[in-house]
Amino acid sequence: MQYTSQTLERIISELSKLPGIGRKTAQRLAFHVLKQPRNEVAILAQSLLDLKEKIIRCSLCFNITETDPCSICMNTKRDRRTICVVEEANDVLAIERTDQYRGLYHVLGGLLNPLDGIGPGDIRIKELLERVDSMQEVILAINPNVSGDATIMYIAEKLSGLPVKISRIARGIPIGSDLEFADMTTLTRAMEGRVTVR
Amino acid sequence: MQYTSQTLERIISELSKLPGIGRKTAQRLAFHVLKQPRNEVAILAQSLLDLKEKIIRCSLCFNITETDPCSICMNTKRDRRTICVVEEANDVLAIERTDQYRGLYHVLGGLLNPLDGIGPGDIRIKELLERVDSMQEVILAINPNVSGDATIMYIAEKLSGLPVKISRIARGIPIGSDLEFADMTTLTRAMEGRVTVR
Numbered sequence: 316m317q318y319t320s321q322t323l324e325r326i327i328s329e330l331s332k333l334p335g336i337g338r339k340t341a342q343r344l345a346f347h348v349l350k351q352p353r354n355e356v357a358i359l360a361q362s363l364l365d366l367k368e369k370i371i372r373c374s375l376c377f378n379i380t381e382t383d384p385c386s387i388c389m390n391t392k393r394d395r396r397t398i399c400v401v402e403e404a405n406d407v408l409a410i411e412r413t414d415q416y417r418g419l420y421h422v423l424g425g426l427l428n429p430l431d432g433i434g435p436g437d438i439r440i441k442e443l444l445e446r447v448d449s450m451q452e453v454i455l456a457i458n459p460n461v462s463g464d465a466t467i468m469y470i471a472e473k474l475s476g477l478p479v480k481i482s483r484i485a486r487g488i489p490i491g492s493d494l495e496f497a498d499m500t501t502l503t504r505a506m507e508g509r510v511t512v513r
Numbered sequence: 514m515q516y517t518s519q520t521l522e523r524i525i526s527e528l529s530k531l532p533g534i535g536r537k538t539a540q541r542l543a544f545h546v547l548k549q550p551r552n553e554v555a556i557l558a559q560s561l562l563d564l565k566e567k568i569i570r571c572s573l574c575f576n577i578t579e580t581d582p583c584s585i586c587m588n589t590k591r592d593r594r595t596i597c598v599v600e601e602a603n604d605v606l607a608i609e610r611t612d613q614y615r616g617l618y619h620v621l622g623g624l625l626n627p628l629d630g631i632g633p634g635d636i637r638i639k640e641l642l643e644r645v646d647s648m649q650e651v652i653l654a655i656n657p658n659v660s661g662d663a664t665i666m667y668i669a670e671k672l673s674g675l676p677v678k679i680s681r682i683a684r685g686i687p688i689g690s691d692l693e694f695a696d697m698t699t700l701t702r703a704m705e706g707r708v709t710v711r
Contacts, residue, residue: 320579322567326560332553334545340533345564346603347532349577353565355530360558362524366543367551369520379547381518405544496537 323349375446377422377439379404387411387420394418396451400443400470402426402458405495410456413503418454421446426462427469433462435469443470447479455483456506458493521547573644575620575637577602585609585618592616594649598641598668600624600656608654616652619644624660625667631660633667641668645677653681657702 323345330341348356372378373385380386387393387407397418401407407420425438435441447453455470457463471481484505497505521543528539546554570576571583578584585591585605595616599605605618623636633639645651653668655661669679685703686695695703 320568320577322560322563322579323577326564329557329560332557333542335538335541342603342606343533344531346601348561348564349568349602351565356561356565359527359530360561362520362527363546363554363558363561365520366524366546367549367554370518370547379518379521381520403544404547405540408540495541 372422376420377404377424377442378407378420392417396449397454398443398446398450398452399454399456401456402463402466406456409495409497409502410506413499413506415503415506418452423457423466426457427466428462429465438466440470440473444473447474447477450479452480452482454506455481457483570620574618575602575622575640576605576618590615593647595652596641596644596648596650597652597654599654600661600664604654616650621655621664624655625664626660627663636664638668638671642671645672645675648677650678650680653679655681657684 326345326348327338327341330336330344331338333341336344348359369381370379371381371383373380373383373388375384375388378385378387382389394417398421399410399416399418400421400423401410402423402425404422407422410416410420421439421443423438423440423443425433427433427435427438443453453470453474455467457467467483474481485507524543524546525536525539528534528542529536531539534542546557567579568577569579569581571578571581571586573582573586576583576585580587592615596619597608597614597616598619598621599608600621600623602620605620608614608618619637619641621636621638621641623631625631625633625636651668651672653665655665665681672679683706684699685706686699
């Protein structure tokens with residue numbers, strides 16, 4: 316097949332790289348963009364660039380933020396004795412969406428996965444341990460799968476002996492699913508139903 | 514819900530405007546982009562801008578192109594006595610993909626739709642009529658729906674009296690589909706459009 320435009324071919328190829336976007340969807344998106352006013356497209360393009368330019372990691376909790384420390388870490392109304400450990404920044408968003416949790420967060424940036432060669436040094440466990448001293452409870456809000464369980468066990472082991480309660484959110488989240496896609500009620504119940512690991 | 518980042522909120526809102534992309538998909542895309550290297554994101558953003566900057570309409574067939582006239586109109590190997598009339602530029606791509614058609618194109622830029630106030634002056638019918646003089650056949654490759662049928666009837670009417678063959682592409686059962694699942698209208702058209710096997 317011969318496209319009449321290199322530019323079109325390039326945007327279709329670029330859009331196809333996005334997750335869940337195949338060639339046909341990419342083509343449909345490209346033709347949609349082509350019909351949009353120039354300033355609308357400029358806003359979209361600039362938003363993409365801003366994402367990389369303006370968003371940084373909070374040096375305390377490693378959540379994504381535009382200010383360091385992030386607004387959650389800076390919020391004096393939040394419970395500074397409770398920390399919720401998650402895999403990625405989108406998990407913070409999912410939990411914030413329930414509007415139930417009032418403590419702080421810690422974003423690991425991954426889960427232990429020996430098969431993929433991801434060990435404790437590759438995710439932010441050391442940084443977590445440094446923060447735990449001042450905490451009353453560590454809530455492990457980590458996806459219930461093999462890597463998640465391994466990570467929970469590892470963290471629980473590392474924290475054993477410290478005077479801190481460790482809990483994991485209830486496995487109300489369907490096994491094999493992703494925390495990010497849980498509905499608010501399920502996620503709220505899972506938070507409430509957290510069980511003590513030790 | 515309070516997002517921790519205005520920038521993230523903005524890109525999610527921008528991506529949600531795209532067809533077939535809801536809020537959750539937009540969020541997933543945004544987090545994907547966030548993980549990409551900066552230069553990859555810059556390429557994507559630039560490709561979007563290029564789409565509006567570099568792509569123009571061919572002044573002959575109104576297909577999208579980067580050069581005017583477009584590569585199809587300029588191609589001396591193509592049959593200049595046959596013209597295929599389509600609704601939008603993506604229909605040209607679909608037909609080119611079959612690698613069977615060797616004539617020229619004419620992109621209407623829409624279909625007649627009195628209910629939406631789209632009349633003959635709003636689509637490129639006048640421009641088509643100006644091109645028909647030198648043609649042997651006009652193939653109407655227009656979607657078989659109410660607007661499509663109205664457009665086909667209107668063009669056929671306008672061309673009546675001219676020494677040019679007018680055809681429309683066959684309506685029938687899609688290849689690989691099942692007759693059992695075809696709607697009544699499609700099946701009726703397929704029966705009407707039956708072709709002699711031997």
